[in-house]
Each structure stands twice: as C-alpha cells, then as structure tokens.
Amino acid sequence: MGQLAPSILSADFADLGNQAEAVSRAGASLLHIDVMDGHFVPNISFGAAVMKSLNKRDTVPYDVHLMIEDPDKYIADFITEKTSFVTVHQEACRHLHRTVQLIRSLGVHAGVALNPATPLSTLQYMWDDLDMVLVMSVNPGFGGQKFIPSALDKIRQLAQIREERGAKFLIEVDGGATLSNAKELTEAGVDILVAGSAVFGAEDIAQRTKDFVSLIG
Ligand code: DX5
Ligand code: ZN
Numbered sequence: 001m002g003q004l005a006p007s008i009l010s011a012d013f014a015d016l017g018n019q020a021e022a023v024s025r026a027g028a029s030l031l032h033i034d035v036m037d038g039h040f041v042p043n044i045s046f047g048a049a050v051m052k053s054l055n056k057r058d059t060v061p062y063d064v065h066l067m068i069e070d071p072d073k074y075i076a077d078f079i080t081e082k083t084s085f086v087t088v089h090q091e092a093c094r095h096l097h098r099t100v101q102l103i104r105s106l107g108v109h110a111g112v113a114l115n116p117a118t119p120l121s122t123l124q125y126m127w128d129d130l131d132m133v134l135v136m137s138v139n140p141g142f143g144g145q146k147f148i149p150s151a152l153d154k155i156r157q158l159a160q161i162r163e164e165r166g167a168k169f170l171i172e173v174d175g176g177a178t179l180s181n182a183k184e185l186t187e188a189g190v191d192i193l194v195a196g197s198a199v200f201g202a203e204d205i206a207q208r209t210k211d212f213v214s215l216i217g
Pocket of ligand 2: 007032033034065174194
C-alpha cells in the first residue's frame with residue numbers, strides 16, 4: 001500500500017493552484033514541495049511564499065523537501081496549517097539530530113533525505129527519531145531524470161532495518177518514478193512515492209494521478 005505525492009516542481013507554475021487542486025481531488029495524499037537554493041543543489045526552484053500561496057486552495061497537505069544548505073534557518077518559514085512533513089538532507093545538516101528535534105518541536109513530522117551516494121548507516125543512531133526516510137533515486141536538483149537502479153536495493157535494505165528494529169518511520173522515494181516502476185517500488189517497501197514529471201508531464205494530470213493511485217494504493 002503506497003501513497004502518491006506529486007512534486008509540484010514539474011507543474012505549470014502559471015496554473016499552480018488549479019493543478020495542485022486537480023491532483024488532490026484525483027487521489028494524491030500529499031503535495032511534494034521541492035525547495036532548491038542553488039547551493040546545496042545546482043538549481044533554484046521557489047521558496048515559502050509560493051508554497052503559502054497554495055494555502056488558500058483546496059489541496060492535500062504538504063510534504064516539504066528542503067534541498068538547501070543550513071536548513072535550520074528556514075524551517076519555520078515552511079510551517080503552515082497544511083504542512084505535514086518537513087524533510088532535510090543528511091548531507092546539509094551539521095547537527096542532524098538537533099535539526100530533526102527542531103522540526104518536531106514545530107509540530108510537524110520530520111524526514112531525512114539521503115542522496116544516492118549516501119549510505120543508510122549515516123542514520124544508524126537516528127532510526128527511532130525519524131518520521132520518514134527519503135531515499136533519493138536521482139541526484140537532487142532537477143525533475144525528469146532517470147531512476148538510479150541502486151536505489152531499489154537501498155529501499156529493500158531500509159525496509160529490513162525498519163522491520164528488524166521495529167522502527168516506525170515511513171519510507172519515501174523521490175526521483176524517476178513512473179507507472180512502470182511504481183509497483184516494484186511499493187513492493188520493496190515504499191510508503192510514499194514522489195512523482196513529478198510523470199504526473200505533471202501528462203496530458204491529463206488528474207487521470208495520471210488516478211492511474212498511479214490505483215497501481216500503488
Ligand atoms: C529532485 C526532486 C524531485 C523531482 C522529482 O531534485 O527532489 O522531487 O521533482 O521529479 P521526477 O519525478 O520528474 O524525477
Ligand atoms: Zn523532492
């Protein structure tokens with residue numbers, strides 16, 4: 001059983017409100033909000049103001065993915081009544097445990113993302129403190145990239161660690177998800193599947209959302 005989190009990075013920003021409502025109505029569970037600073041990743045996307053402009057619209061809750069340096073400075077900006085998860089990158093946090101506590105203290109769920117080259121063992125002492133682990137299946141920075149196959153093995157190992165330890169965190173995958181690999185990913189242990197270009201690149205984004213949901217739900 002997986003849930004779909006369409007990434008608005010691939011939406012038409014001139015029609016963002018309507019597209020966010022359309023995928024929400026069609027069965028998405030979360031809206032994935034990709035924030036890029038041009039430092040941690042080689043691209044700039046948008047900031048909290050764009051996310052907050054969606055607060056007035058009828059959408060599912062936000063799953064905020066901060067691809068930024070020094071996230072502690074900005075986390076509070078992304079907390080709204082619709083924020084459900086805030087995820088930071090392991091590679092961007094000098095004091096990861098402190099950052100995770102900060103996120104939780106603001107009343108939302110805390111996630112940590114791992115780049116493709118970052119081992120699971122970097123979270124060895126964090127398993128019981130996390131609400132979600134985000135496995136990056138592309139190098140972060142851009143939508144529309146190809147799925148890196150080793151991520152599948154990483155997800156399986158992560159699901160095994162979770163089971164062995166009786167930990168409660170959710171597993172999310174982000175990057176290169178398509179209708180062709182979605183089922184395999186959820187079978188490997190993914191709870192939340194992020195899909196950007198595969199949803200918003202479709203001619204009928206509502207129908208594509210439904211197709212994903214019926215495949216993984
Ligand atoms: C990559 C972002 C992803 C991206 C996914 O840096 O974190 O969320 O938008 O896009 P697709 O699904 O097109 O790979
Ligand atoms: Zn993302």
